[in-house]
Each structure stands twice: as structure tokens, then as C-alpha cells.
Amino acid sequence: MTVTAETAAAGDVAAPDVPDSPAAERQALIERWAERHGVDAARRLADTEDLADAVEKEITPDNTVDTYNKSWRVWERFCAAARLPGPEATRGSLVAFVTWMLREGQQNGKGYAPSSASTHLAAAVVGLRERGVTVSGDDQAAARAALQGLAVKLPQAGERRGRGQASGADIDGLRAVARACPDTLTGDRDKALTLTGFHYASRSQDPAGLLTGDVTLHPRGLVVAVLTGRTKHSVRNAKIRYADDPAICPVRAWTAYRTRLADEHGPRWADPSAPAFVGIDQWGHVTGGMVPDSVTRAIKRISKRAGVPIAWTGHSLRIGLASVARRKGRDAIADQGGWARHSRSMLGYMQRDDGWDDNASASLA
Structure with missing residues (x-):
């Protein structure tokens, strides 16, 4: 009732x-x-x-919901393996949860990286509370202390987990990518995806969420309306100017790709509500809009085809904009990439290059 x-x-x-x-x-x-x-x-x-x-x-952002759902399934697998009741959380069960995740939590029997285990712990606690389970702050703190302590022991035991930091895109890499793109619709799409994504510091979900109407031509370049924010949705209008070198100009690459798409597959793909970046199969058929995973795979494939020394990931374009703009002495980097003015992640990307350029050991011998 x-x-x-x-x-x-x-x-x-x-x-x-x-x-x-x-x-x-x-x-x-x-x-x-x-x-x-x-x-x-x-x-x-x-x-x-x-x-x-x-x-x-x-x-609530879709990626947040996905994270909560995935983490809850990890919690359910732990409870089944430990033969513990799912709708219950104690200091002992939470500590056992993080220990299990680090030792054998993945479905292949391997342990999670500490960062992944931390994410699953936080999301599992949210899931427990949503289901009416009381999780005290002290119990959660005990689990986090256990996670941090065990994570320190992993490198001491010679274990390295996680993918490490993604490599950042740079101008030489963009030139190599542009040269390696074939004269096909897929090649034009790849070039536009990479060059525009670099200039507005895209994450993999950004181009996947763009519609044609979100990208507008301006006498001085492009304006890309990017939906941003993990917990707070907002839109930033990233301005992308024409490049001095036509070979790596994001504006020209975007125009060429969109013109070819409409010419080969019809004007419906020029509609403002159509996806900005489309998936294309091996036979040249358009399969619909790209999703974040397909963007990540495309960036990795594009960089490998271009012979970039360290293959890029879906985050490489974002890292690259921060690093290259810093080297060039540009202002308003945070505004272009949608970072908070004193974002730790943005400053971390910049400091990677600072460690080489302003290095205490440089030129001593």
C-alpha cells in the first residue's frame, strides 16, 4: 500500500x-x-x-550516476565474497572492503589501484546511505586510514598500479597528427576532433556531448559552447582563433570536416541538433554521435597512427593546452579550459613542464 x-x-x-x-x-x-x-x-x-x-x-551528471552504480556492484561483489550482509556497514566491514579491493577486488582477481579503491569506497558509502544504512564518519575514516596505509606499502613491495599520468599533447604532436590523417571523412573527422579539442582543453566527454549548434563560426574563428562541471552544470564559450599555420588550424579543420560530412551523407547532419562529432565505421557509414569511450579510443588510435612517442589518452588534449599555453606565457588559461582559477589539477599540468624548464640540476656540468 x-x-x-x-x-x-x-x-x-x-x-x-x-x-x-x-x-x-x-x-x-x-x-x-x-x-x-x-x-x-x-x-x-x-x-x-x-x-x-x-x-x-x-x-545529477550521468557519469556520477555511472560511478555510483559501478561502485555499488563492487560492494556487492565484496559482500558476496566475504559472506557479509550487503545492507550493513561497520568499521570492520569497511576496512575489510578496502583491503579486499587492494588485494583482489577486480573481476580478474587483481587488486585495484589506490585511487580507484578510494573512489569505490566513497561511492559505496553514498549507496549505503541512500539505502538507509547508517555509516558513521569514524567508521569511514578508519577505512580511509587503512586504505592510505596499505597504499603506501604497495610501492615498498615493488608494486605499481594505475595507468600513471597521461602524456600531454603538444604542437609537434598536432603537426604529426594532421599529416597522418588520410583524405577521407574519417581522416577529416579525426583532424577536427584533435585540433579543436586541444584548443578548448577537451575531456573525452566534451566532444561526445557537443551538438552541431554548439559550434558556431565567428569572423575570428570558432566559438564552442562546452557543457562543463561534474557537480554543477554550466556552459563555457571557448573561443578558438584561426591558426597562423593552415595545416594545424582547428577552424579550417572543423569547416572541412563538416562540409564533407554534409556533402557525403546529406544535409541532416548539418542540423543544429545533430551530433558535432560522428562515429564512422570501416566502410565509411555514419553510425551516430560519438560517446566518451569512442572519443578516447579515437584519440589513442590517432596518436599511434601519427607516431607520437607516447600514445595519447582522452585527457591528453586537456593536459596539453594547459602545458603549452603556460610555456607560451598565455593568460586566461583557466577560462579557456573551464578550470577554477587556482585549480590544483591545472597547476599540476603546468608544473610538469616547470620541473624541466626551471630545473635546479640543469646545465650544472
Whole structure:
């Protein structure tokens, strides 16, 4: 039976068996409203709570939802392996969870990298709390302390986990990419994807989310409206100027790609609601809009084809813009890439090059 304000106020519905569950908390809240304001007002207040829940779900970024779902499945695998009840969290079970993740948590039996284990722990705690499980701050802190301590022991034992830092794209790499792109629609797409992505510091999800209408021509170049923010959605309008060298000009590459796409596959791909970057199979058929994983694979494939010494990843274009712009003495790097002004990640990308250019051991011999 559905719990309503009227039935709650009348006492016709028993409270749920789990007193601390979200449903029980909502039930108790409706009962208090009914006592204070009457049944009709309580029902309307309950409806606004349902609306708030729906809005929260709608505005939560898809990648955040995916992370929570993946991490919950990791927690369920741990509980099954340890023969522990899933809807329960104690200091011991959380410490056992991080220990299991580092030792054997992956489906292939290998341990997770500490950074991945940390993400899964945080998301699993969110999942537990959403299911009405009380997770104390002290218990979670104990698990984090265990994770940090065990992570320190991994390199001491000679283990290196994780992919490490992605390499950043640079101008020489962009030139090699442009030369290696074949004279096909796929080649034009690859060139536009790489050159424009570098100039607005793209993550792999950025070009995947772009529509044709998000990229507009301007007398001085392009304006790319990028949806940004992991927890807060906003749009930054990244301006990309014509390059002095036509061979690596992002504006010319974008124009050539879009013109060829419409000529070969019809004007519907020029519609503002069409994907900006499309997937293309080995026979030249357009398969629809690209997704983040396909962008990541494309960037890696493009860099390998160009003979870039260290293959790029989906984050290499973003790292590259910060590093190259810093070397060139450019201002407003944060604005172009959508970073906070004192972003630690942006400063970290810049400091990679600073460590070489401003090096205490340089030219001593």
C-alpha cells in the first residue's frame, strides 16, 4: 500500500520495519506535517518532496550516476565474497572492503589501484546511505586510514598500479597528427576532433556531448559552447582563433570536416541538433554521435597512427593546452579550459613542464 499523508495521519499504515530507512524518515515527516498543518497541506508538502527528489535525479551528471552504480556492484561483489550482509556497514566491514579491493577486488582477481579503491569506497558509502544504512564518519575514516596505509606499502613491495599520468599533447604532436590523417571523412573527422579539442582543453566527454549548434563560426574563428562541471552544470564559450599555420588550424579543420560530412551523407547532419562529432565505421557509414569511450579510443588510435612517442589518452588534449599555453606565457588559461582559477589539477599540468624548464640540476656540468 502506498503511504500517503492522509493514511499516515489517520494511523492506518504501519511504519516500515527499518526505523532509520529513508521511507521511514519520510513517513515520520509526513505525520508531523499532518499534525501541524492538516492532511491536505501534508499531502501537498509530500508532493513537493517527490518533485525535489525527481529534480535531484535529473540534474545529477550521468557519469556520477555511472560511478555510483559501478561502485555499488563492487560492494556487492565484496559482500558476496566475504559472506557479509550487503545492507550493513561497520568499521570492520569497511576496512575489510578496502583491503579486499587492494588485494583482489577486480573481476580478474587483481587488486585495484589506490585511487580507484578510494573512489569505490566513497561511492559505496553514498549507496549505503541512500539505502538507509547508517555509516558513521569514524567508521569511514578508519577505512580511509587503512586504505592510505596499505597504499603506501604497495610501492615498498615493488608494486605499481594505475595507468600513471597521461602524456600531454603538444604542437609537434598536432603537426604529426594532421599529416597522418588520410583524405577521407574519417581522416577529416579525426583532424577536427584533435585540433579543436586541444584548443578548448577537451575531456573525452566534451566532444561526445557537443551538438552541431554548439559550434558556431565567428569572423575570428570558432566559438564552442562546452557543457562543463561534474557537480554543477554550466556552459563555457571557448573561443578558438584561426591558426597562423593552415595545416594545424582547428577552424579550417572543423569547416572541412563538416562540409564533407554534409556533402557525403546529406544535409541532416548539418542540423543544429545533430551530433558535432560522428562515429564512422570501416566502410565509411555514419553510425551516430560519438560517446566518451569512442572519443578516447579515437584519440589513442590517432596518436599511434601519427607516431607520437607516447600514445595519447582522452585527457591528453586537456593536459596539453594547459602545458603549452603556460610555456607560451598565455593568460586566461583557466577560462579557456573551464578550470577554477587556482585549480590544483591545472597547476599540476603546468608544473610538469616547470620541473624541466626551471630545473635546479640543469646545465650544472
